[in-house]
Amino acid sequence: MEDKILIHEGGCVAEERYADSFEELVGELDVNRRMLFDCPDEIIILLLAQFGKEIIKDRSLALIPGLSYLSLWLRKENLNAIYRVNFRNRPDIRYPVVVDSRTEMIHVPRGIVCHWIAGNIPLLGFFSLALATLGKNASILKIHPQIYKYLHLLFRKLEQVTIDAGEIQYSGKIITSVVSMVSFPGKNEDLSRTFSLSADCRVVYGSDEAVQVISSLPHKVHADTIVYGPKYSFAVFDRETIESPDFSLMLKRLAQDIVLYNQAACSSPHTVFFEKSSVTIKDIAGRLKSALQSLQDRMFYPLDEGIALSVINTRARYLLDDARDILTSDDLKWTICINDMISLEEPVQGRCVFVKEVPDINLILPLVNRKVQTVALEIIDNARRERYVRELAYHGADRAMVAGMMHEYTQPWDGMLGAGRMVRWIAVAKK
Numbered sequence: 312m313e314d315k316i317l318i319h320e321g322g323c324v325a326e327e328r329y330a331d332s333f334e335e336l337v338g339e340l341d342v343n344r345r346m347l348f349d350c351p352d353e354i355i356i357l358l359l360a361q362f363g364k365e366i367i368k369d370r371s372l373a374l375i376p377g378l379s380y381l382s383l384w385l386r387k388e389n390l391n392a393i394y395r396v397n398f399r400n401r402p403d404i405r406y407p408v409v410v411d412s413r414t415e416m417i418h419v420p421r422g423i424v425c426h427w428i429a430g431n432i433p434l435l436g437f438f439s440l441a442l443a444t445l446g447k448n449a450s451i452l453k454i455h456p457q458i459y460k461y462l463h464l465l466f467r468k469l470e471q472v473t474i475d476a477g478e479i480q481y482s483g484k485i486i487t488s489v490v491s492m493v494s495f496p497g498k499n500e501d502l503s504r505t506f507s508l509s510a511d512c513r514v515v516y517g518s519d520e521a522v523q524v525i526s527s528l529p530h531k532v533h534a535d536t537i538v539y540g541p542k543y544s545f546a547v548f549d550r551e552t553i554e555s556p557d558f559s560l561m562l563k564r565l566a567q568d569i570v571l572y573n574q575a576a577c578s579s580p581h582t583v584f585f586e587k588s589s590v591t592i593k594d595i596a597g598r599l600k601s602a603l604q605s606l607q608d609r610m611f612y613p614l615d616e617g618i619a620l621s622v623i624n625t626r627a628r629y630l631l632d633d634a635r636d637i638l639t640s641d642d643l644k645w646t647i648c649i650n651d652m653i654s655l656e657e658p659v660q661g662r663c664v665f666v667k668e669v670p671d672i673n674l675i676l677p678l679v680n681r682k683v684q685t686v687a688l689e690i691i692d693n694a695r696r697e698r699y700v701r702e703l704a705y706h707g708a709d710r711a712m713v714a715g716m717m718h719e720y721t722q723p724w725d726g727m728l729g730a731g732r733m734v735r736w737i738a739v740a741k742k
Contacts, residue, residue, distance in 0.1 A: 319492040322514050333451070333509045336491055337423055340449035344486040347447050348420065352402035354474070354481050356394065360387040360440060362472045364686070369468060375461050376433045378570075381587055384438070384720055393722050394445055397731035399670045414664075415494060415740055416732040420447040421535065422511035427525055429516040430455035431575040438720055440490055440512055442730040447578065449489035453506065456494050468488065471616050497521070503528055510534050511586050512733050537732050539725050541576035542680040542684030542709070543655060543715060547672050547699075549735060550588040551691040553695055558590075558596055562687055564715030566602035568687065570610050571718055573618065574660040577725075578685040578710075581658045582665045584675050592634065592668040596647050599636050599666065603645040611662070654678065673687070679706035684725060687714045 315329040330336060347355070363385025366372050375400035383389075394403055398418055399408045402672060428436040436458065439588040440450040449627040454462065454463055472483035484617045495502045507513060507528035513536045515525045522540040530536070546565055552558060568580050585595050614622070629648050631639035636649040646663040648656075655678050656665040669675060672690075680684075686703055688711045700711045712719070722728055 314499065315445045315495070317456070317494040318456070319456075319463065319494065333493075333505055336451065336493075336710050337496060337509050340423060340451070340489055340491065344422070344447070344449040347444070347449070347485055347489050350447075350481065350485050351476075352445075353474060355444060355447070356390045356402050356487070357387050357474050357476075358469075358472055358481060358483050358486060359390055359444070360664070361474055361601055362469045364471060366465065366468055374466065375433065375594075377432070377463065377666050379649065380641050380718070380720075381434055381437065385441075390445070393442070393730060396722050397445070397728045398734070407739060410738070415739045415741060417737050417739060418446070418731075419737060421733055421735055422448065422624075423509060424448045424450045424512045424514060424733055425453045425510035426450060426514045427508055427516060427521070428452050428454050429518075429521075430458055432572060434460045434465075435516060436492075437465055439729075440518070441516070443512075444486055444489075444732050445730045447733040448512070448733055450491070451506075451509065452490070452492045452641045454492050455574055456471035459492060462492060494605055496535075497524070513537065514661060514729075514733075515539065515722075524721050527671070535732060537727065537729060538673070539571055539577070541682070542725065543658070543682050544578050544685035544687075545582040545584065545655060545683070546580045546717075547675060547689065548583070548585045548715060549672055549692075549695070550586040551592050552689040553588040553595065559602070562595075562599050563602040563605060565687060566606055567610070567715060568717040570591045570603070570662055573612055573614060573663075574658065574662060576718060579658075579660075580664065580685075580687060582654075582656050582716060584653075584665065584667050584669050584672060587668055587670050588674045590652075591667065592649060595668075596636070596638055596666050599647055600645075601661075601663075603640070603647075614643055614661045618659075621659050622646055622661040622663050625663055653677060673702075676702050679703055681707040683708040685710040685712055685714055685717050689714060689718050 318328050318330055363382045367382040368377060372378055379459055407417045410416055426439050436452045436454055441454060443450045450531060466487050467479060469483040470487045473479050497503060507530045511534055513530060513534060515522055516539045518541050522538055548740050572579060585592060624640055626637060629635045638647040645729055648665045650667060653669055653674055703711055
């Protein structure tokens, strides 16, 4: 039904209904978000943290990709840190943030946040709405129907969560009552336009083309737009790191970054640069091969047919080129392509990584631009690392992490404090 909106219910009973417009849905969420607004901020964090504890114990949720990381991310300590960096206060602080001797400021929700969720990471929608919820917003997630099966299970679990605070019991329904999931064809211009006009804040994940199309849709004059467009990530190892006793451990951590999400995430490494050292690039590739082989089978999810074909084609090109080298698993678990070009290779995905030896890691810096998101940076000398981080940032990179941490959903992300962008700051004169 291409002229209809498919609304996915997220509660205990799986239901779907069709609607002609977003008017009724927005009206429902606008009423329900008052309860969330009146709920103490620390209670929202406690509900999410309790939910994080319970999902990891529920065997019926065990097959949801990325569930263990979501549980870790929802720790109370992490949510408090996200709150503090975005809102300049602890969640249990009631008084305003001081600006100067005459002025204070408070934050309030923008209202309805409409999220365009890419389908490559099943739990992306939950991370996005959690940030919106910390700002006490209602959320409408435009999702691909295939990820509803994961998100519905999580919302059903969240709805059942309860916590006691003194004589008051709070339920996860405070959060689920202000979240809806919808599906409709993006090519339907009328529905896309009315969805955009429903938003007090728009959050967009997607390809260059998708971001351009969605960003150009009409929207409320006051609505902010937060764009998480396509990004590229890679890794850098300096000479001292390669020659250090911990190098093999770092490669194992990098292997995990390569395998997670089948390299479909913006934070997935596609190219790895190694500074010339006493260890040859073939030896390094062999160690990375061992690191990949040491990972548990359950980490290797099946590849889509198109990605599998791309991996096979890349393998064929390298096998037929005497100037290049390649290491592969017997199946399509992983692929290591070796060449000496100082370039960022086009992503193949499917656990296909390109490794390169460079005379000096400073030669990599001209490759960096605003499309680079995460750099796994392994430099032992602190002074050199600090200088390199500043250069990466100057050229456009958003995140300087270490191997094994590339996918950690930290704040800021893509150069922004996401939750802080989804609130309004109100100036208040002191008496």
